[in-house]
Amino acid sequence: MAERITPRSEDYSRWYTDVVLQARLADYSPVKGCMVIRPNGYAIWEKIQQVLDKKFKETGHVNAYFPLFIPESFMKKEAEHVEGFAPECAVVTHGGGEELEEPLYVRPTSETIIWSMYKKWIMSYRDLPILINQWANVVRWEMRTRLFLRTTEFLWQEGHTAHATEEEAEEEARRILEIYRSFAEDYMAMPVITGQKTENEKFAGAVRTYSIEAMMQDKKALQAGTSHYLGENFARAFDVKFQDKDGQVKYVHATSWGVSTRLIGALIMTHGDDQGLIIPPRIAPxxxxxxxxxxxxxxxxxxxxxxxxxxxxxxxxxxxxxxxxxxxxxxxxxxxxxxxxxxxxxxxxxxxxxxxxxxxxxxxxxxxxxxxxxxxxxxxxxxxTIQKSLFERALKMRKENTFRVDDYREFQDVLEKGAFLESHWCGNTECELKIKEETKATIRNIPFDREEETGKCIYCGQPSTGRVVFARAY
RNA sequence: CGGGGCGUAGCGCAGUCUGGUUAGCGCGCUUGGUUCGGGACCAAGAGGUCGCCAGUUCAAAUCUGGCCGCCCCGACCA
The missing domain is CATH 3.40.50.800 (Anticodon-binding domain)
Structure with a gap:
């Protein structure tokens, strides 16, 4: 047989592509940056959907569907959101043979169109919470694409919830992150680190972003799911207010959260070997x-x-x-x-x-x-046994490649071999950016379960109260 | 957008430097037969505007110019 899989040791990224192609999970499409998800790959996605959908429903969520097209003016309503997404949006300017009065953005995410609707649906505290999820495709015009990991169009689920209070919304964002964690670990046999994103890395338009981060076999990090507390940002942008029990008119608190077909990429790079794909039993079609x-x-x-x-x-x-x-x-x-x-x-x-x-x-x-x-x-x-042993093997891999480092020189050396680094950080974006510039490592997240520990920022030496996780990432 | 590589049969490639018969090879595919405990074998077949467009030439896969596309590596991202 001519078709061989490039060994991981020889070229990890070619190995990845070989596995995707030869396991017939996906194929390159005639459209640049887009892929065709073949039956083998789609079956895994259906399995992911099935498990997560059940978990969402069990926690009170319902599914709905919002339009693919979003009026340009909607996109522009939330300042940070526009800034974050505008450069990577596809825009429809013509339809029915004529130029449109207002261009339509192909959704890169649906916050804006959903909140424009929530404005119509929310009047009273009695209308809250709204717990809606949608399974959909989105488009982000990426410069460089890779099968499953980053394509111009991808499939995902996006949850969009509306709550009366910050506490309730916060609780929702964390509840979902826990669903993602348990899904990743118990079904995909993929150990993840749960935590909060830094100011710099958070979602455009969010107040706080949480993520699950996994280590791939090449010791690079992959963000496998995110959950955001959006505060009142979208409520203010779309003027979504409700009258509370106390008679006061208040802005609604929001969350949004999602996982995508990227999870399939994570699956491949967590468990695959030189013979090809290895699917954990609980997620295997x-x-x-x-x-x-x-x-x-x-x-x-x-x-x-x-x-x-x-x-x-x-x-x-x-x-x-x-x-x-x-x-x-x-x-x-x-x-x-x-x-x-x-x-x-x-x-x-x-x-x-x-x-x-x-x-x-x-x-x-x-x-x-x-x-x-x-x-x-x-x-x-x-x-x-296979399910457990895959998880154990992945966890062992991560543990063996995670290091506590307190010296910046050592930080750079260890990083070269590929690793997760637990280091102190002062909390300033400047240090974060400098480190990224000098080492290509980013702060993956600030783990929820980190120990309280006084230390000095790995970069500037200023006091820090705990360690964060640094790594090079996909 | 910058750097590198590549476009020749469905896939992987040789041929291009040094222009010259019917453009080859492996895998796959079709038909028939024998096989079947780790990618079987034999035989006979089918399959090509050599990425596109111009140019040079008696003659272009091969030389020249332009364009297009794809992959890998960097600046953005789930």
Whole structure:
């Protein structure tokens, strides 16, 4: 086979592209900067949607849909927001063969159009809170794009909530971040650091931004989800006020939050190996794939047995039976490994005779013979083991590459090897920017669980009360 | 936008420097057969405006000019 995956050690970013292409997650499109998400990739996205949508609904959120086009004037209403987004917006100037009276922005995010509607819907404290989410596509005209990680158009969910008080909105923003954390860790088996973004790194238009940050295998950071407390910024911009219980007229407090198809990129770079993708069982669209192995003389009995196993597994798992005649088993093994299916179920004539199957772990390639009578429980146990071990492996990787550093020279040296650095920072944007300029490292976030610790800013030496996480990032 | 690389069959490439028969190779694809416990083998086939446009020349994939596109690395971002 000509198509090989570039080893990670040789060129990590080529490895990434090879995996995306060869696992058939996505393909380059005729439109520059855009990608086609192929069925294998979209199935993962659907799985992500399914899990998150359930969590959103369980916490009182509902789905809705707002227009793709946003009047230019709306975009311009919130000062910081415009400034943050204007340069990367696609703008429609013509429609129906004529120039439009007012240009329409293709949404880079929907705060403005949503808050223009919230103005109509909110009068009283009785109308609050509004907890709306939408699954949508957005467009940001990026200069440099990479499959899943940064494309001109991408899919995401964006939650937009309205609350009577700051406390309530703050609580919402934090609740969602916790949903993102548990999703990342419990489903994607991807350890994340939860924390607050610095003033410099926060969302354009937010008062506070929170994020989950993950470490990829090349030790670069990837922001995997964000949640914002928007304060009254959009309420003021769109004049959204309500009369409270106490009779006072007040501005509404807002949040917004989102995760995108970028999570698929995170998945690849957290678990993949030189053979291809590895999908954690809880997020895998297909958890087991059965590969029958037959000779002409054993064909019927192997296939019949395989179908029986398939019907059994199907009761409880997402399973595929690969009974294609035109490919040999070895070819199929490789193909399913590239696609990252957690468990391969091998069934040959010898297994049929012994009334067993052979389970093969994708992550370790370990082969485990299992009698048919214990198949269901063993499969479940093994999926669980794989899920846990992927998380542990990723967590170990992160721990081994995270360093507490108090000296700027050392900071630069350690960073060169690739790492997360826990260092003191005085809180000034100037230091943050200088460090970024000199080292390309940014403050990923200020972790919620950091220890109170007095120290000196890694850059200027001014007093600091705790460490923040620095890293080079995607 | 700056730097680097590349456009020749569906994919990966050779051929270009030094212009000259029907433009090759591997993989894939089609048909038939044998195979099948880690990317099978044999045989016969199909498939090309050599990125586009001009120019030089008896003759251009090959030389010249312009344009377009893509990938990688930097300034912006989820």
């Amino acid at each position: 297909t958890q087991l794939v059965i590969v029958p192995i037959w000779q002409e003389s054993t064909r019927t009995k192997v296939l019949e047995f395989s179908e029986r196993v398939y019907r059994q597994l199907k009761e409880k798992f997402d399973v595929k039976l690969d009974d294609r005649d035109q490919y040999k088993p070895g070819y199929k093994f490789t193909e399913w490994e590239i696609q990252g299916i957690p468990i391969r179920v091998e069934i040959g004539p010898r297994d049929v005779d012994a009334n067993q199957v052979v389970l093969v772990r994708r992550d370790t390639r370990e082969k485990i013979p299992v009698g048919l009578d214990r198949l269901m429980e063993e499969a479940e146990k093994l999926l669980d």
